C-alpha cells in the first residue's frame with residue numbers, strides 16, 4: 001500500500017510499504033475511512049523535532065475494523081471505530097482516573113496517514129458505533145480522534161462551565177475546536193485570539209463571541225479591557241510557544257484556570273511569578289479516550305460539526321502538498337482521502 005513517510009524535515013512523501021499485520025493479540029487492523037495531517041506533524045516537518053529515521057506519519061484515524069487479535073473482545077471486523085491518538089489499556093489506575101493519555105501501557109499511534117493501520121491495545125483505545133455512520137459524518141468523526149478531543153480537553157482542563165468567560169489562545173485547528181468545546185460547555189463569553197480573517201470567521205461560526213487580533217502585552221491588555229479589568233475565568237492555550245503561554249497565563253484572572261495543549265517548545269516558567277499569580281495549570285496530551293463516546297454521540301446526532309475545520313480535502317497521494325499548505329498556513333487542516 002502507499003503510506004506517508006517522513007524522511008527528513010520538509011521531506012514527506014507517499015511510499016510503497018507493507019500492509020500492517022496483527023503483531024500482538026491485543027491489536028486490531030483497520031481500513032481507514034479518512035486520515036489527516038496534524039499541526040503537531042509540522043514540528044518535525046519544520047525541523048523543530050529531530051527526524052533520525054524514516055517515520056510512518058499519522059495518528060488521527062477512524063474506519064472499519066478488518067481483523068482483530070485473539071485477545072480483542074470489544075470490537076469485531078465490520079464495525080466502524082474511532083480511536084484516540086494515545087493508545088491505552090483503559091484499565092490501569094491512570095486510565096480509571098480519566099487520564100488514559102498517561103496510561104501505564106501508553107503508546108502513541110503512528111502510521112495512520114495510510115489506507116490501513118494497526119491499532120495496538122484495541123480494546124482500551126477504540127470505540128465502535130452501533131451502525132455504519134453516514135459518509136458526510138466521516139470528517140467530524142475523524143476530528144474526534146485528536147483535534148476535537150484535544151480542544152475539548154483544553155476547555156475541560158481550563159474549567160469552562162455554564163456562564164464562564166473563556167479566552168482561546170491560538171487559531172489553529174485545536175484552538176478552533178477549543179472554541180467549539182467552550183460553546184458546548186456553556187461559556188457565556190468566548191474570546192478567540194486570532195489575526196487571520198478566515199480563522200476568525202470559523203471561530204465565530206464555532207461560537208466565539210469576541211475576536212482579539214492583538215498579541216502579547218497588547219493582547220493581554222485587550223482581554224483585561226473586555227473583562228472589566230478582571231481577566232478570564234478559563235484560558236485555553238493551543239500553541240505551545242513562550243509567547244503564547246505567557247499570554248495565556250496573563251489573560252487568566254487570579255484563581256483562573258489554564259488548559260494548555262500546545263506541545264511546549266522552549267517554554268519556561270518563573271516560580272515566584274507563578275506563585276503570586278495564583279492560577280491553575282493543567283495540560284498534556286489529551287485523554288481523548290475519556291471523551292470519545294460522548295463526542296462521537298454529539299457528532300452522530302449532528303449537534304456539532306467539527307469536520308468543518310478541514311478546509312482542504314486531498315487524496316493521500318498528494319500528502320506532500322497537504323503538509324506544504326499547512327506549513328504555509330494556506331490551510332487550517334488537511335483531510336486525506338485514502
Ligand SMILES: [Zn+2]
Pocket residue numbers: 088089090091092093094095096100102103104105
Ligand atoms: Zn491504562
